[in-house]
Each structure stands twice: as structure tokens, then as C-alpha cells.
Amino acid sequence: MEKRSSNRNRKEKSDFFERVYRVAAMIPFGRVTSYGAIAKYLGAGRSSRMVGWAMNNSHRAFAAGEKETIFIPAHRVVNRNGILTGKHHFGNSTTMQQLLENEGAIIENDRILNFSEIFWNPSKEL
DNA sequence: AAGTTGACGTAAC
DNA sequence: TGTTACGCCAACT
Numbered sequence: 123m124e125k126r127s128s129n130r131n132r133k134e135k136s137d138f139f140e141r142v143y144r145v146a147a148m149i150p151f152g153r154v155t156s157y158g159a160i161a162k163y164l165g166a167g168r169s170s171r172m173v174g175w176a177m178n179n180s181h182r183a184f185a186a187g188e189k190e191t192i193f194i195p196a197h198r199v200v201n202r203n204g205i206l207t208g209k210h211h212f213g214n215s216t217t218m219q220q221l222l223e224n225e226g227a228i229i230e231n232d233r234i235l236n237f238s239e240i241f242w243n244p245s246k247e248l
Numbered sequence: 249a250a251g252t253t254g255a256c257g258t259a260a261c
Numbered sequence: 262t263g264t265t266a267c268g269c270c271a272a273c274t
Contacts, residue, residue: 138270138271139271156256156257157255157256157257158256158257158258161256161257161269168256168257168258168267168268168269169256169257169268169269169270169271170255170256170257170269171254171255171256171257171268171269171270171271172254172256172269172270172271173255173256174254174255174256175254175255175270175271175272176255176271177255178254178255178272179271179272196255199255200255201255201256201257202256202257202258206255207255207256208255209255210255211255
């Protein structure tokens with residue numbers, strides 16, 4: 123029995139993060155999803171926070187076994203309200219919004235108006 | 249080493 | 262309908 127919790131046992135990186143990266147990378151162009159949706163797809167349930175954390179580390183994300191960094195379209199991942207909660211992590215607060223608008227999303231006041239239209243559910247469509 | 253925080257979400261009040 | 266509390270697990274201090 124090995125300790126899989128506590129103390130970063132990054133022996134092979136957490137399965138969670140690994141999956142999060144993959145799912146996030148699968149988000150189609152012009153579509154968006156939520157942290158919860160990804161967490162749910164992973165069977166994480168409520169651990170949607172980890173998804174966000176994974177994104178935070180996505181800048182140095184490595185897939186298990188892969189030696190190349192994966193581009194994580196973090197701008198396509200928003201909270202369940204369709205609000206760009208992580209916009210502040212893109213360096214410039216406008217970057218995330220601009221990227222999404224460039225993909226056809228309609229954003230106003232940091233919120234995706236057509237969120238329900240472009241929402242991409244991994245559990246459903248994957 | 250232990251406690252706190254964190255790109256969230258759901259339930260309860 | 263807005264706010265408060267809690268859970269989840271890893272990273273950070």
C-alpha cells in the first residue's frame with residue numbers, strides 16, 4: 123500500500139492532472155467547458171478545484187510519458203456560470219476574453235452570453 | 249511538518 | 262435570490 127495522498131508523490135504525476143490535461147486539450151475550437159464538467163468526466167465529482175489547479179500548472183503541463191508540453195486552451199475552460207474566472211491568470215485580463223471572442227464566443231462583463239450554446243460536455247460528447 | 253490557499257461546485261440557510 | 266459553509270486533493274508557505 124503506497125501513499126498516494128499528501129506529499130507530492132509525483133512519481134508519475136497525479137492521475138488527475140494527467141487526465142485533466144488530456145481532456146482540456148481535447149476541447150474543440152469554438153467550444154468551452156467548465157471545470158466541473160471535466161472533473162465529472164474524470165469521476166472526480168466535486169474536486170473541480172483540482173481542475174483549476176491543473177490549469178494553473180498547465181503552463182508546464184507534461185502528459186505522462188510525453189516529453190512535450192501540451193497546449194492547454196485554458197481560455198476555453200470557465201466555471202459553471204460561464205464566467206471567465208481565470209482571466210487574471212493570463213497575464214492580461216483581456217487575453218482570455220479576446221481568445222474566446224476570436225472563437226465565436228460572445229462575452230460581456232467577463233461572462234459568456236452564449237455559454238449554453240458553445241458549451242462542450244466531455245462526458246456527453248466524448 | 250502542519251496549516252492555508254486555490255482557475256470550483258453543490259447544498260444549506 | 263444572495264450569502265455562507267463545506268468538500269475535494271494538491272500545491273504553496
